[in-house]
Amino acid sequence: MEHYFQPEIERASRDQIRAWQDERLAKTVRHVYDHVPYYRTRMQEKGLTPEDIQSVDDLHKLPFLTKDDLREAYPYGLLAKPLSDCVRIQSTSGTTGRRVVAFYTQHDIDLWDECCARAIVAAGGTRDDVVHVCYGYGLFTGGPGLNGGSHKVGSLTLPMSSGNTERQIQFMCDLGSTILCCTPSYAAYLAESIHERGLQDKIKLKAGIFGAEAWTEEMRADIQNKLGIKAYDIYGLTEISGPGVSFECSEQTGMHINEDHFIAEIINPQTGEVLPDGEKGELVFTSITKEAFPLLRYRTRDICVLNRKPCSCGRTHVKMSKPMGRSDDMLIIKGVNVFPSQIEAVLLQQGYPANYQILVSRENNSDRLEVQVEMVPEMFSDSVSEIAQREKELINALKAMLGIYAKVTLVEPKTIARSEGKAVRVIDTRNLY
Amino acid sequence: MTINQLSVFVENKIGSLVDVTKTLYENEIDMRTLSVAETPDFGVLRAIVNDPEKTARLLTDAGYVCKLTPVLAVAIDDRPGGMYRVLQTLEQHSINLEYTYAFVTRTTDTAYMVLRVADNEKAIQVLQEQNIRLVSAQEVFKL
Known part of the structure; x- marks a missing residue:
């Protein structure tokens, strides 16, 4: 039997959802127009006033917002509430120079937690469950989001954070974790580790909520089999709130977007034209209930499809497919957002040339990042230990920038494949989409 | 020296x-030793x-x-203890040795060591004090 955290919302009629969206959109537009000079200027440039945005039908009139806009606005440029009303920030994983910082009032945290609670209940969570959260805690939204959701449900929450697999498994066995929340690659790794130790009979897991990176149906089947659980996908982004923007139900055929909080559009990434439901394009979100950091028409760069066919779970909110790719060059490696430009910046800063190649692969369901760099006279030495020392410094600088380990391989000059004179920067062999 | x-x-x-040595061969570069x-x-x-210089350019x-x-x-006697004397001298003067490799030739009883040290001048001085003979590039290629 399907369970809901907020059945009156999750099963609301389409008319009701539309009415909420119209009202909340108009209110949010008025709010940001009055309180955020950035939005006011951008709307004035288009000759718009808040009165022009009365309903979802008017949404297309508003300009788009991009990650670059958010970086430009760092840190307070898009803040729509006084700082004294804010209680939390979260931030995206490393970016060159400026990060994206999102602000939350207590109201914003509450609605984010509710979104995550919907996901946990959809995965079968109740107050009798033990929710084992091994997403990272800190600036990354994964840990705090599921942690808050689990509190709302009333489950016993294990704030494990990431890493220390030994301890993860011990707590899982000793405290009887029933719902696992982490990246799918870490879930697969945990499953392997549990099998290696022969502990599969000692764990009580029944479900997993896995997100923050792309994963295939094969990987889902593998995790479900190895752990004897049902694996649910979850989607979100810091800019919009965090995990729980959308989540999977028992049907496992896409993720329901919490439409009472977020309006989704699909656009043609080249032209910006809004595409009808069912067409593949870039996902754009407008948050309509947030106070501190509401974003209008934020381009996620994720390519996917919306599906409004009635769902067997009884939820009426639109479903989005798993992201099928990106409309920019961002890579998601071990759940962390990585831009090739960040790697390039570190190489140049460390004295290496911009002749590099990024190899991303998946071995035993775990992402692996390798950066190949061409040797140059300035970085060469007759002493192997000196080269190795510089290599180590590069690895540390990459780790500091990206937040994840990258293997560095030094290669001979002019050995990195070039197409039309330009090096092929990224080779991703994971076949995620 | x-x-x-x-x-x-x-x-x-x-x-x-193979590729490196082929380039050397094609340009008739004579190699005395390598590591x-x-x-x-x-x-x-x-x-x-x-x-x-020419080889580096090529x-x-x-x-x-x-x-x-x-x-x-340096030239050392090709018998037990020859290398020890050299290394001991460097060690006694706290001269850091980055790496070393040795070679012998067909014609003499002398062996040769290549030394990469932290301080060439100081090493030359202390080796000469111990009557350890340093050899020039010309001498190496006359062997």
Whole structure:
């Protein structure tokens, strides 16, 4: 039997959802127009006033917002509430120079937690469950989001954070974790580790909520089999709130977007034209209930499809497919957002040339990042230990920038494949989409 | 009294050294000795060649990263203890030895050591005090 955290919302009629969206959109537009000079200027440039945005039908009139806009606005440029009303920030994983910082009032945290609670209940969570959260805690939204959701449900929450697999498994066995929340690659790794130790009979897991990176149906089947659980996908982004923007139900055929909080559009990434439901394009979100950091028409760069066919779970909110790719060059490696430009910046800063190649692969369901760099006279030495020392410094600088380990391989000059004179920067062999 | 040693960056993969040595052969470069230091991913080929500047130019043109480093070459008796005397002298004067390799020739009872140390001048001084004979590039190639 399907369970809901907020059945009156999750099963609301389409008319009701539309009415909420119209009202909340108009209110949010008025709010940001009055309180955020950035939005006011951008709307004035288009000759718009808040009165022009009365309903979802008017949404297309508003300009788009991009990650670059958010970086430009760092840190307070898009803040729509006084700082004294804010209680939390979260931030995206490393970016060159400026990060994206999102602000939350207590109201914003509450609605984010509710979104995550919907996901946990959809995965079968109740107050009798033990929710084992091994997403990272800190600036990354994964840990705090599921942690808050689990509190709302009333489950016993294990704030494990990431890493220390030994301890993860011990707590899982000793405290009887029933719902696992982490990246799918870490879930697969945990499953392997549990099998290696022969502990599969000692764990009580029944479900997993896995997100923050792309994963295939094969990987889902593998995790479900190895752990004897049902694996649910979850989607979100810091800019919009965090995990729980959308989540999977028992049907496992896409993720329901919490439409009472977020309006989704699909656009043609080249032209910006809004595409009808069912067409593949870039996902754009407008948050309509947030106070501190509401974003209008934020381009996620994720390519996917919306599906409004009635769902067997009884939820009426639109479903989005798993992201099928990106409309920019961002890579998601071990759940962390990585831009090739960040790697390039570190190489140049460390004295290496911009002749590099990024190899991303998946071995035993775990992402692996390798950066190949061409040797140059300035970085060469007759002493192997000196080269190795510089290599180590590069690895540390990459780790500091990206937040994840990258293997560095030094290669001979002019050995990195070039197409039309330009090096092929990224080779991703994971076949995620 | 130093000798210019040629170092070349090579990837640790099949054929890397073949390509370098082919370039040397095609340009009739005479090599007296060499050593290769390696890591799992890459290696550094170090060689004493008859015309290091020309060789470095040739290899750079062929797409390699090269470097010339002044190193010391000393003549030692080709019998037990010969090497020990040299290393002991350096150690007693706290001269850090980065690496060393040795070679012998067909015609004499003398062996030769190439020394890469932190301080060439000081090393020359202390080695000469111990009557350890340093050899020049010309001498190495007359052997």
